[in-house]
Amino acid sequence: MKKAIVFLSLLGLAVSACNNAAPAPENSDAAVAAESKSSDFIPSKAEVDSVSYLVGVNFGSFIKGYNFGDDLNYSQIVKGIKDFVAAEGDFRSPDFASQFKYDPQSMNNAFNSYLEKRQKYTIAVNKEEGEKFLAENASKDSVQVAESGLQYKIVAAGNDVKPGPKDTVWVRYKGTLLDGTVFDQTVEGADSVRLTLDRVIKGWQEGMQLVGEGGKIELYVPSDLGYGDRGAGSIAPGSTLIFDIELTRVGKVEEKSEESK
Template sequence: MKKSIIVVAALLVGFASFGQKKKDLINEVAKLKAEAAEMRAKLSKIQKANELNLQDSLQSFSYAFGVSIGNNLKTVGFDSLSYNAFAIALEDVMNGREQMGLEDCQTEVQKTIQLIQDKEAKKQSAEGELFLEENGKRAEVVTTDSGLQYEVLTKGDGAIPTDQDKVKVHYTGMLINGKVFDSSVERGEPSVFGVTQVIKGWQEALQIMPVGSKWKVFIPQDIAYGQRGAGGGMIPAYAALIFEMELLAIEK
């Protein structure tokens, strides 16, 4: 009899425990559902905040300002940014609670830009030197004392310009990876300029090139644009360059 009572008591305790666990589970599920609903509401709010309306004057200005800054960053060599830190900095400035002084910020910006540019310069310079070294091994390529290289595509028999002349030239300029950065051929109109009004590599090539010639010219960075680069970043600092040049005439 005692054993029966004990068994019944144990069963009652077990059912009670099971019932409590079931209740706890139901409460937990309800809590998770509530948290999920709250999260969906927050995500919806974030998505609405991220919607861009360029018809709104403030949003239009803000977007335009971002594009301007982004282009400036790309020009000096940046390809990424901590957007969260950038947004926090803007908000801090607007609320007068900057975490860095303006002078320290300017120093940090200049230092980082210089590091990126130095790194890119070393890369460009090394790539250019290697390219020219290998290119100079080709039998059809002539290398001058300055390091200028040229390959005759069409042999002209006209006069050779001097540093006092103006010339008419068709050309296509490209980086050593083949990317075109400028082309009078694409514009459909030759360029006219004084022989001394162009980079040193061009000056040298033009003064050994007969009218009627078409050459492929390979220019080391030190007689191209060197440290400064050109074209608003299209020609990086220390970049070796390739030009297909056709000397059409000496202008009178």
């Protein structure tokens, strides 16, 4: 889980907006512009709405970056923005934050504490769903359960050539979450991809040794044999994963040694 320095991050959004403002042209037009009164600038409603929306998108990038959604109170977000804008003084000043309920360090601590609690909850929920799925899946006649907890189904056995724990394999595959979402797959119709078994998740390391070259296997991977509590990309922490794999070729360690001579 990434730690956040929330107060400085929000200041960064504001400073970025200020720094990106176009400088006044250094010519006679600038002198004319300097004589203009603030009342001369009367933006249209459409302009105000557009800029307001862009400001929202800017803050939205921060919110989405931490995978927030319906678990936030957006009315409080708006209140926080209004309070920040209405506060007196230079927002870049070290004393600026003293006007708020929390100092910067307390803000960061509260934010990170929330993220940690949320991640623990997400892990617990995902593991519970995974355990339920695996318990039901294990009762199917075609599914076998290894001592490690890995579940698998041999779709096509292939030949007698099976990879070892350090061998290279060429595969076509599709990885899905329990809800059917595809998080990774090889391009349909493209060549198989090359992987080395001692550099993949434990579920693959074990499962690929159970099928022969030319065979197909389905792997049902508990989180501790997958990406664990850290997750990866669109794979949430604690997730049980399903892989459909076709093993097209096996490259034995001794073959690689011969090729390197």
